[in-house]
Amino acid sequence: MLYSLFEYLNNNYDITGIGVFQYLSFRAGMAALFSLIISIIFGKKIISILTDFQLSEKIRDLDLNGQKEKKGTPTMGGIIIILSIIFPTLLFADLSNIYIIMMLFVTIFISLIGFIDDYLKIKNNNKDGLKGRFKIIGQILIGIFVSFILISTESVVVRNFTEPITQESLLRGIDHVDTKELITTIPFVKDNQFRYDWLLPSVLDDYTWVLYSLIIIFIITAVSNGANITDGLDGLAAGTSAIIGITLSIFIYLSGNIIFSDYLNILYIPMVGELVIFSFAFVGACIGFIWYNSYPAQVFMGDTGSLSIGAIIAVLAIIIKKELLIPVLCGIFLIENISVIIQVLYFKYTKKKYGVGKRVFLMAPLHHHYQKKGIHETKIVARFWMISILLAIVTLATLKLR
Numbered sequence: 437m438l439y440s441l442f443e444y445l446n447n448n449y450d451i452t453g454i455g456v457f458q459y460l461s462f463r464a465g466m467a468a469l470f471s472l473i474i475s476i477i478f479g480k481k482i483i484s485i486l487t488d489f490q491l492s493e494k495i496r497d498l499d500l501n502g503q504k505e506k507k508g509t510p511t512m513g514g515i516i517i518i519l520s521i522i523f524p525t526l527l528f529a530d531l532s533n534i535y536i537i538m539m540l541f542v543t544i545f546i547s548l549i550g551f552i553d554d555y556l557k558i559k560n561n562n563k564d565g566l567k568g569r570f571k572i573i574g575q576i577l578i579g580i581f582v583s584f585i586l587i588s589t590e591s592v593v594v595r596n597f598t599e600p601i602t603q604e605s606l607l608r609g610i611d612h613v614d615t616k617e618l619i620t621t622i623p624f625v626k627d628n629q630f631r632y633d634w635l636l637p638s639v640l641d642d643y644t645w646v647l648y649s650l651i652i653i654f655i656i657t658a659v660s661n662g663a664n665i666t667d668g669l670d671g672l673a674a675g676t677s678a679i680i681g682i683t684l685s686i687f688i689y690l691s692g693n694i695i696f697s698d699y700l701n702i703l704y705i706p707m708v709g710e711l712v713i714f715s716f717a718f719v720g721a722c723i724g725f726i727w728y729n730s731y732p733a734q735v736f737m738g739d740t741g742s743l744s745i746g747a748i749i750a751v752l753a754i755i756i757k758k759e760l761l762i763p764v765l766c767g768i769f770l771i772e773n774i775s776v777i778i779q780v781l782y783f784k785y786t787k788k789k790y791g792v793g794k795r796v797f798l799m800a801p802l803h804h805h806y807q808k809k810g811i812h813e814t815k816i817v818a819r820f821w822m823i824s825i826l827l828a829i830v831t832l833a834t835l836k837l838r
Contacts, residue, residue, distance in 0.1 A: 438527045464685075464712045467524040468720040475520040475724025482519075483728060483735045486510035491558055500799075500807045509733055512554045513725065514741020517674075518547045520721035521714070521748075529713040534592060535755060538585050539714050539748070542578055546660065546747040549574040550739035565739065575660055575747070579653030582751055586652075587618070587645050594619065594703050594757070601698045610694075614706075618648045620757045621703060623764065623834040629703070630760075655759055656750045662769030663746030665776060665801050669813045670733040671726050672803060676768050676824045677745045678722035683765055683828040684752045685715040690835070691756045700835050703757050711755065718748060731814045765831040768824050775802040 438457070445454050456462050486492075492510050521543060529536045553566035586592050593614040599605055618632040632651070633644040667673035690696045692709025722745065728734045737745075749766065753759050763770050779800035787793035798808035806816045 437531070440531070460689075460709055460712060463528040464716040467528045467713045468716040470524040470527065471520045471717040471720030472724045474523060475516050475721050476727050478519070479513075479516045479724065479728050479735075482516050483510060483513065486512055486735065491554075500804065506733070509736055511558070511736040511738035512551065512740050513729065513735035514547065514550060514554075514737040514739070514744060516728070516735070517721045517725050517737060517741045518543060518744060520724055521717045524717040524720070525714050530710050533707055533710040534585065534589055535708055535711050536714060538582065538755075539711065539751065542582065542747060542751050543744060545581075546574065546578060547740055547744045550741065550743040553743075554738040554740050571739075571743070572657060575657040575743075576653050578747060578751075579656045580649065582656070582754065583645070583649035583652045586755070587616075587648070591707065592616070593706065595706050597698070597704075601694060606694070618644055619703070620760055623761050623831075624838055626838050628838055651759075652754055655754060655762065656747055658773065659750035659762060659766055659769060660743050660746035662766065662773045663749070664739060664742040666769055666772045666803075667737060667742035668801060669803050669807075669817050670731040671729050672817045672820055673742055673745065674722045674725045674729050674737065675817065675821050677749065678719050678726070679821065679824040679828050680749055680765055681715055681719040681722060683831055684749065684756075684758075685712055685719065686832065687756050687758055688712050688715055688752065702835065705756060708756060711752065715752060718745075731817070761831055761834065764827055764834075767827040768820055772801040772803070775805070776800045 443457065445451055487510050491512050492508050522540065525536065525540060531537070549566070549571060553571065557563060557565040593616055596613050596615060598611045598613060601610060620630050620632070621628045622630050632648050633641050635647060636644060663673055663677065666676060688711045689709060690700060691702060691705050692707070692712070694704060697704040725737065725741070729737065746769065750759075750762065753762050753765070758765075775797060778796050782796050783793040797805040799805050803813075803816055803820065807813060
């Protein structure tokens with residue numbers, strides 16, 4: 437909105453300072469700032485409304501330290517995150533950009549699924565909420581939508597340059613070839629481009645889009661559910677997501693910049709740089725939410741927030757062709773997911789074989805295992821954040837280490 441307005445004013449009137457809106461760095465910074473302000477200032481009012489309507493979900497008795505004190509804490513706090521992402525994006529982003537349109541749709545759609553889930557939990561006074569298959573269907577629909585946009589939209593391309601990028605060639609216009617091949621990049625490999633049609637026999641090349649769509653659906657579902665599982669301690673999911681968001685913002689900026697993408701030998705994706713506005717708003721929203729979600733939490737994000745931040749992270753990584761980096765960058769989400777899978781499978785296996793189910797962890801997900809060992813949740817959260825920072829550094833190192 438403001439971007440279009442100031443662009444019009446800059447083109448038609450000589451007003452001092454108006455031209456600053458053409459700079460991506462300025463708009464990204466303003467998006468982060470506004471997102472932080474919205475989440476902190478309006479977050480308090482939203483929490484008050486949630487409390488007045490008694491929108492708190494039932495707390496299961498898991499015999500964990502500090503659990504009983506959390507009874508009555510309002511949920512659906514993810515609304516704060518969603519609003520803090522959407523409004524700055526609408527204000528400062530180019531709303532004609534296909535990637536911005538796609539991310540706004542994904543954010544609103546997945547947050548509605550999470551909202552319905554939270555609402556049913558409160559209404560029915562149990563932890564069941566929306567049936568799992570309906571949440572999966574929603575995530576599949578998002579995967580189909582994202583893959584359709586990436587495959588069918590003419591402007592969604594990877595640009596290859598046919599001549600060296602120099603100051604002279606930049607001024608006169610660089611010869612290039614745009615491709616819509618379904619490709620990604622493999623971390624820590626020198627010739628790191630990977631085409632999805634290599635996974636299929638040559639006779640099935642025309643159906644690569646089917647495989648690609650299935651992979652996208654799997655990634656979005658896995659990361660979204662991973663964030664949901666990670667949201668079990670005050671500040672854990674929001675803080676981890678903020679670290680991931682900062683890392684993705686760097687990759688987005690580099691992928692959308694001709695000079696840096698050429699220097700670092702990464703895929704140049706035209707128009708993707710505008711997503712920095714969205715990703716900065718995402719980071720600001722997560723950090724602002726921690727203001728109220730840090731221990732002891734005044735509000736829980738609920739599935740409204742946790743499902744959304746996972747899906748947002750997944751789609752951002754897919755857009756910039758870094759989906760194979762997700763296991764590293766989102767390592768916390770991954771180990772939380774794996775801990776639950778191991779716990780369930782081992783319990784079923786031992787129960788079937790020995791008649792008594794045994795457990796690998798004291799409790800799953802993994803953060804509850806450490807709670808059971810008597811470690812305070814603030815220390816667990818801090819340590820998980822530190823691991824996230826280390827994983828982010830390793831992820832950024834893939835830009836040069838290959």
